[in-house]
Amino acid sequence: MRMYEILAKKREGEELTKEEIQFFISGVTDGSIPDYQITALLMAICIRGMTRRETSALTMAMEHSGDTVDLSSLPGIKVDKHSTGGVGDKTTLIAAPIAAALGVTVAKMSGRGLGHTGGTVDKMESIPGLRTALSREEFFDVVRKTGLSVVGQSGNLDPADKKLYALRDVTATVESIPLIASSIMSKKLAAGADKILLDVKTGSGAFMKTQQDAEMLAREMVEIGRSVGRETIALVTDMDVPLGNAIGNTLEILEVCQTLRGHGPQDLTVLCLELASNMALLAGAGDTIESCRAAARKALESGAALQKLCDMVSAQGGDASYLQHPETFSRAPVKHELFSDRDGYITHMNAEACGEAAMILGAGRIKKEDLIDHSAGIWLLRKTGDAVRAGEVLAVMETAEERFVAEAEPLLRSAYQIGSQQPERRPLILKRIAKSE
Numbered sequence: 148m149r150m151y152e153i154l155a156k157k158r159e160g161e162e163l164t165k166e167e168i169q170f171f172i173s174g175v176t177d178g179s180i181p182d183y184q185i186t187a188l189l190m191a192i193c194i195r196g197m198t199r200r201e202t203s204a205l206t207m208a209m210e211h212s213g214d215t216v217d218l219s220s221l222p223g224i225k226v227d228k229h230s231t232g233g234v235g236d237k238t239t240l241i242a243a244p245i246a247a248a249l250g251v252t253v254a255k256m257s258g259r260g261l262g263h264t265g266g267t268v269d270k271m272e273s274i275p276g277l278r279t280a281l282s283r284e285e286f287f288d289v290v291r292k293t294g295l296s297v298v299g300q301s302g303n304l305d306p307a308d309k310k311l312y313a314l315r316d317v318t319a320t321v322e323s324i325p326l327i328a329s330s331i332m333s334k335k336l337a338a339g340a341d342k343i344l345l346d347v348k349t350g351s352g353a354f355m356k357t358q359q360d361a362e363m364l365a366r367e368m369v370e371i372g373r374s375v376g377r378e379t380i381a382l383v384t385d386m387d388v389p390l391g392n393a394i395g396n397t398l399e400i401l402e403v404c405q406t407l408r409g410h411g412p413q414d415l416t417v418l419c420l421e422l423a424s425n426m427a428l429l430a431g432a433g434d435t436i437e438s439c440r441a442a443a444r445k446a447l448e449s450g451a452a453l454q455k456l457c458d459m460v461s462a463q464g465g466d467a468s469y470l471q472h473p474e475t476f477s478r479a480p481v482k483h484e485l486f487s488d489r490d491g492y493i494t495h496m497n498a499e500a501c502g503e504a505a506m507i508l509g510a511g512r513i514k515k516e517d518l519i520d521h522s523a524g525i526w527l528l529r530k531t532g533d534a535v536r537a538g539e540v541l542a543v544m545e546t547a548e549e550r551f552v553a554e555a556e557p558l559l560r561s562a563y564q565i566g567s568q569q570p571e572r573r574p575l576i577l578k579r580i581a582k583s584e
């Protein structure tokens with residue numbers, strides 16, 4: 148088999164066979180296919196697309212390109228949860244403990260933030276002592292003890308995706324539904340859960356800017372899960388506005404604590420309850436989505452979910468007293484308020500610009516190797532739909548040095564559009580896709 152022929156076939160829009168896709172992924176993984184041929188095929192896929200059969204074959208080949216995790220020795224039905232990424236998205240640290248409090252086994256690998264989107268592992272590492280790099284045995288022990296563990300992705304999981312993603316990032320080939328679907332699902336399948344809940348984001352802070360594209364991506368991933376016997380549900384949810392009020396690692400942990408105490412922002416609370424209810428339904432912890440919703444609300448209100456998170460944090464070496472007394476977290480020395488310059492309503496927010504402003508303040512990284520400042524970030528006091536008066540505070544920036552504020556402030560200001568008409572509220576949960584169509 149020759150890569151040249153595979154390229155020519157995809158250039159003409161023909162369907163690749165499973166063997167050709169396997170040949171491609173083996174060559175990506177062992178380095179025998181040069182980058183120029185890999186990127187030529189990625190671009191051809193971007194332009195010509197892939198059939199569902201091709202996307203499934205690509206996913207499976209990537210899943211088996213490195214280590215896979217066998218969770219079968221752990222008790223119960225293991226349910227994973229994945230968000231396609233956004234700004235202020237701390238849902239894993241709320242929804243997973245709620246689900247675990249309902250008896251769902253959650254043994255989960257999460258990522259770090261890159262660009263304008265944050266990552267769960269970075270947020271977790273703002274909790275003093277908490278370890279996210281556990282050996283396989285330690286990871287399993289935490290799950291056996293508490294029913295919940297969230298760790299960083301292990302070394303050799305899906306190496307083909309690592310290589311492909313790095314090349315896609317610099318060749319304008321990220322925006323392809325078959326490439327995104329196979330990238331996400333190959334990692335989820337390799338991570339070993341029995342069932343998968345996906346939160347597919349759409350809007351200004353998401354990869355998928357339109358609801359139509361987000362639904363197509365969600366359907367593709369639900370179908371991949373079905374085709375390999377791992378039941379998958381996808382919620383398509385709004386990311387036109389940052390989720391909750393906190394952006395930045397420690398600040399988001401403070402908001403996790405508020406939410407698990409029942410005092411969180413409404414959008415974040417509603418979404419986390421819905422995610423946890425769907426995880427519970429997938430695990431068979433309730434017969435209907437309605438009974439799972441009622442149980443999830445109870446687990447939140449009773450404090451059982453907060454206790455689950457504390458148990459996990461302690462079991463992973465962290466100091467859970469910070470979650471009980473969030474005022475003890477160390478905070479950034481510089482606090483700078485952003486004021487509104489007029490009366491009106493916030494008609495639109497650019498969530499991506501908010502994420503980028505937080506990154507400039509120190510909360511995120513531009514390159515993988517960059518260090519982050521866990522205490523840096525933004526509190527949004529006003530969001531889309533809110534009324535505001537001239538001179539009122541829209542947001543508070545927290546950072547290590549004034550010079551970061553000078554750079555971040557214009558960007559954060561540009562993220563707010565203020566007009567005279569109150570905009571219609573967009574629904575937060577736009578669609579639930581539970582079987583392939």
Ligand code: URA
Nearest residue numbers: 231326327328330331
């Ligand atoms: N997240 C991934 O893991 N892969 C993509 O291609 C896009 C988002």
